[in-house]
Amino acid sequence: MRSIPRARLPPLLRAIHDPPACLYVRGAAADDVLERPAVAIVGARACSPYGALVARTLGKELAAAGLVVVSGLARGIDGEAHRGALAAAGATVAVLGCGADRDYPAAHARLAAEIRATGLVVSEYPPGTEPAPWRFPARNRIIAGLCAATIVVEARERSGALITTDFALEEGREVLAVPGEITSPLSAGTNALLRLGATPVTCAQDVLELFGLTPAERQAPPVEGDATRILAALPATADELARATGMAAGAVAGALTALELAGLVHEAEGLYRAPPSTPGRQSVDRGFA
Amino acid sequence: MLARSVTHALVGLEPRRVEVEAHLGGGLPAFAIVGLVDRAVQEAKHRIRSGVASALLPWPDGKITVNLAPAQLRKEGSSFDLAIALAILGAARLIPPDRLHEHAAVGELALDGRIRPVGGVLAVAEGSTRAGIDRLLCAPECASEAALAGVEPIPVRHLAEVVAYLRGEVELEWTPNGNGTIPPRPALDLADVRGQERARRALEIAAAGRHNLLLAGPPGTGKTMLARRLPSILPPLAPAEALEATRIHSVAGLTSREHPLLTDPPLRAPHHSASTAAIVGGGPTARLGEATLAHHGVLLLDELPEFQRPALEALRQPLEDGIVSIARVGGRATYPARFTVVATMNMCPCGARGDPALTCTCSQQRFSAFRDKLSRALLDRFDLVVTAPRPRATELAAAPGEASAAVRERVVAARGRLEAGALRRTSEAETLLSNAVERLPLSGRGRARVGRVARTIAALAGSDTVEAAHVAEALSYRSPKELELR
Numbered sequence: 067m068r069s070i071p072r073a074r075l076p077p078l079l080r081a082i083h084d085p086p087a088c089l090y091v092r093g094a095a096a097d098d099v100l101e102r103p104a105v106a107i108v109g110a111r112a113c114s115p116y117g118a119l120v121a122r123t124l125g126k127e128l129a130a131a132g133l134v135v136v137s138g139l140a141r142g143i144d145g146e147a148h149r150g151a152l153a154a155a156g157a158t159v160a161v162l163g164c165g166a167d168r169d170y171p172a173a174h175a176r177l178a179a180e181i182r183a184t185g186l187v188v189s190e191y192p193p194g195t196e197p198a199p200w201r202f203p204a205r206n207r208i209i210a211g212l213c214a215a216t217i218v219v220e221a222r223e224r225s226g227a228l229i230t231t232d233f234a235l236e237e238g239r240e241v242l243a244v245p246g247e248i249t250s251p252l253s254a255g256t257n258a259l260l261r262l263g264a265t266p267v268t269c270a271q272d273v274l275e276l277f278g279l280t281p282a283e284r285q286a287p288p289v290e291g292d293a294t295r296i297l298a299a300l301p302a303t304a305d306e307l308a309r310a311t312g313m314a315a316g317a318v319a320g321a322l323t324a325l326e327l328a329g330l331v332h333e334a335e336g337l338y339r340a341p342p343s344t345p346g347r348q349s350v351d352r353g354f355a
Numbered sequence: 356m357l358a359r360s361v362t363h364a365l366v367g368l369e370p371r372r373v374e375v376e377a378h379l380g381g382g383l384p385a386f387a388i389v390g391l392v393d394r395a396v397q398e399a400k401h402r403i404r405s406g407v408a409s410a411l412l413p414w415p416d417g418k419i420t421v422n423l424a425p426a427q428l429r430k431e432g433s434s435f436d437l438a439i440a441l442a443i444l445g446a447a448r449l450i451p452p453d454r455l456h457e458h459a460a461v462g463e464l465a466l467d468g469r470i471r472p473v474g475g476v477l478a479v480a481e482g483s484t485r486a487g488i489d490r491l492l493c494a495p496e497c498a499s500e501a502a503l504a505g506v507e508p509i510p511v512r513h514l515a516e517v518v519a520y521l522r523g524e525v526e527l528e529w530t531p532n533g534n535g536t537i538p539p540r541p542a543l544d545l546a547d548v549r550g551q552e553r554a555r556r557a558l559e560i561a562a563a564g565r566h567n568l569l570l571a572g573p574p575g576t577g578k579t580m581l582a583r584r585l586p587s588i589l590p591p592l593a594p595a596e597a598l599e600a601t602r603i604h605s606v607a608g609l610t611s612r613e614h615p616l617l618t619d620p621p622l623r624a625p626h627h628s629a630s631t632a633a634i635v636g637g638g639p640t641a642r643l644g645e646a647t648l649a650h651h652g653v654l655l656l657d658e659l660p661e662f663q664r665p666a667l668e669a670l671r672q673p674l675e676d677g678i679v680s681i682a683r684v685g686g687r688a689t690y691p692a693r694f695t696v697v698a699t700m701n702m703c704p705c706g707a708r709g710d711p712a713l714t715c716t717c718s719q720q721r722f723s724a725f726r727d728k729l730s731r732a733l734l735d736r737f738d739l740v741v742t743a744p745r746p747r748a749t750e751l752a753a754a755p756g757e758a759s760a761a762v763r764e765r766v767v768a769a770r771g772r773l774e775a776g777a778l779r780r781t782s783e784a785e786t787l788l789s790n791a792v793e794r795l796p797l798s799g800r801g802r803a804r805v806g807r808v809a810r811t812i813a814a815l816a817g818s819d820t821v822e823a824a825h826v827a828e829a830l831s832y833r834s835p836k837e838l839e840l841r
Contacts, residue, residue, distance in 0.1 A: 336742035
């Protein structure tokens with residue numbers, strides 16, 4: 067456990083109107099990770115499989131491109147964003163609303179240990195501080211303060227994640243939101259942000275453009291025959307795929323496993339989806355952006 | 356004067372020869388039954404006295420002592436009534452005692468002298484065959500069941516009829532009824548299930564390879580409907596299996612009179628409120644549990660997480676060894692219990708998870724408690740786990756699915772290939788499996804399970820080797836990450 071006094075805080079964080087007096091830092095990464103270009107990925111704790119997939123994919127691709135992924139170690143979107151960054155062997159920072167020596171939530175104790183092994187766990191509260199409801203909004207100001215941009219993946223109408231975006235907007239930072247179904251209460255908050263003028267995120271590239279970065283090189287695994295037909299019919303359940311492609315249920319199951327192993331398909335609660343920005347499914351002309 | 360008759364007591368499912376000795380001596384009229392008998396056997400005194408009177412026979416004067424040998428064996432139930440009555444009548448020389456040696460007897464007496472059917476007649480008849488006694492006196496309702504053991508059943512309706520028969524005054528013969536008809540196949544057919552292609556495929560694999568199957572998904576997607584149709588695609592029982600299953604059902608008093616022989620695999624579906632003793636057997640009388648009744652068949656556990664945890668954990672032994680052993684005061688009873696489990700579950704307590712139209716309202720605590728019911732060790736016993744999502748309306752309007760008979764043919768063929776020899780994995784299949792173990796959360800046991808399922812899939816495909824495609828399909832039936840306990 068180390069501490070960084072206010073005078074030596076990263077410039078972005080020092081610039082907010084009430085920077086913390088001191089930042090307690092725990093983890094293997096050097097303190098200057100906090101000064102690298104960072105993006106916050108925040109959202110609902112009780113997220114949908116869609117939100118979890120998007121958070122993890124964004125965390126992975128942004129970290130792979132060199133951004134530091136900052137989040138709050140909460141269940142749901144936060145945890146998935148951290149996991150994505152770890153999967154890409156990228157840098158990730160968890161900002162806690164309690165002492166940095168505490169594992170909160172307890173279910174994320176292992177995730178916290180993994181973050182400490184390569185990244186940082188930070189808090190403005192001295193070691194031993196208990197988690198308390200009023201500390202989390204204050205924690206959110208640090209998440210927003212550390213980052214040049216804040217992405218909200220899924221949020222209900224009065225979600226804590228929207229507090230983070232309020233802080234980001236107050237400080238003039240970029241706010242981005244992931245569009246969701248207009249019928250889903252879990253996307254009500256993010257869709258409202260979009261209506262107010264937040265930048266929509268449809269793939270990692272949308273975020274990287276802000277930072278002037280290019281996506282990490284990744285070779286598209288070869289896709290052929292049945293697999294192409296399956297990818298074209300997503301998102302769908304295995305049964306719908308069998309009917310849409312006319313393949314036998316067993317053949318669909320085998321092809322789906324191959325696609326899953328190649329990282330081209332994700333399954334949650336019986337529904338198969340292509341992760342955002344799967345190569346080969348990108349046909350949008352970005353020329354005018 | 357002394358006379359002996361023969362019957363059999365059941366220890367678990369095993370018949371033990373019991374000799375009923377009746378001694379008629381001088382002294383004040385008295386009636387005693389000895390030989391470690393329970394209350395039901397003691398009460399036989401009253402039934403026998405009334406029964407003998409109803410048969411218009413004189414009750415012997417003097418002191419009657421009845422001994423059930425061997426004396427150290429505990430005897431329970433009412434099936435000894437007939438043998439005791441016959442021994443007494445033999446001792447009184449109302450029937451020729453030597454005729455008793457050619458017959459075994461089993462049955463309960465009614466107060467009016469009628470012979471009532473009892474459970475476990477098949478096991479008793481098998482005991483008689485083994486003891487070299489080829490005729491069994493029993494109620495007419497039990498006759499066709501007794502005949503399965505190769506013994507000649509003598510159907511007797513009334514005590515007076517038994518006496519007349521043993522005196523040689525009437526001939527009694529059993530004619531097989533039902534004129535050899537085969538009991539109808541259960542009416543449940545897979546054709547009733549529309550859509551759910553993936554779950555149907557998993558059901559077929561489960562049937563072919565005797566794999567345990569877990570169907571997860573929101574309520575109303577046809578999970579239970581599918582599970583109940585598993586027996587309809589299983590091949591009929593082999594003769595030895597049929598006899599074993601029938602013996603079990605007979606002891607539990609569940610056989611039908613017309614078609615006592617169970618030719619189809621049984622389906623048992625205990626309610627989720629069932630106690631541990633109800634599921635694996637036990638209790639003061641070491642009764643048979645659902646696990647044993649499902650022997651050679653299917654045990655359906657509907658709403659798996661709603662079952663009491665001790666009851667589920669108790670199932671681990673039969674799932675591993677195919678037997679249940681129950682320790683009780685009088686020693687240890689071991690019953691066969693080799694079955695295929697089909698279980699269904701919702702994906703969360705409120706049932707909304709997995710249904711795109713609904714939002715789950717379960718709290719994290721409630722959800723965790725729900726998942727904690729299922730231990731890793733229990734989930735590991737399911738070779739196939741399938742998530743059945745809610746079908747769209749168009750699916751339900753679709754044409755009916757394939758009928759059970761067609762699926763059963765493929766299952767029978769695949770079983771033949773599986774028994775014929777070990778199917779080997781090709782090197783591509785081996786590579787895929789190793790890659791998958793690295794990429795996916797698969798334990799060592801998980802890898803073995805995938806290997807087994809892949810073998811069954813290869814057998815269903817009529818292949819001589821296990822190809823990569825078969826392994827890929829098998830991998831898709833591993834437990835989904837929502838069920839992983841973190």
